[in-house]
Amino acid sequence: GPSLPHNHSPHPSASYPPLVMLDSVTHSTFLPNASFCDPLMSWTDLFSNEEYYPPFEHQTGYSFFNDAEESKATIKDCKLSQGCHWHMGLQSSHLWEFVRDLLLSPEENCGILEWEDREQGIFRVVKSEALAKMWGQRKKNDRMTYEKLSRALRYYYKTGILERVDRRLVYKFGKNAHGWQEDKL
């Protein structure tokens, strides 16, 4: 597989490592701007805090291989996730689909959501207010808060879209949620 840089730039003013490209990836279909993350954290934040680099699942086209490829991702690395159909899915109308697509898109995710158990569909909200802002941005609602977003998530327990997990900020996709399982992508 491709070798990825294990060191990331400590500061936005520092030079970025060259964009690593997979053989199968020749161009990006992704939006050129970084508007997805802008309202959530500055570039300074992105490059000065080690915590913003969660374990990363490398992607090629529609398949994953998250086994031994456990390296830290940089924003540039995330560009590798080109070609995945769910990218534009961030336009999805429903909250659970938005959350799902964010979970499946490392670039837009920015460490906001993280899989707790990929196979069982258990995930954790790492940055609650950032998630709320992003959802609010999607709905053009600057008054969105995690408090209100979580209320909407709790309604999903009733419909089987989500299942309850007794841990703070942890949720699980239910039997009526689809499109999140890696072997079905």
Next chain:
DNA sequence: ACGTCATTTCCTGTTT
């Protein structure tokens, strides 16, 4: 114009 759906907003109380 109306009803439904999917939240959004607000709130009071409990828990971590």
Next chain:
DNA sequence: GAAACAGGAAATGACG
């Protein structure tokens, strides 16, 4: 004490 969780109730806005 702050941040989450729990839900009830009512308001909203998009849509058919």
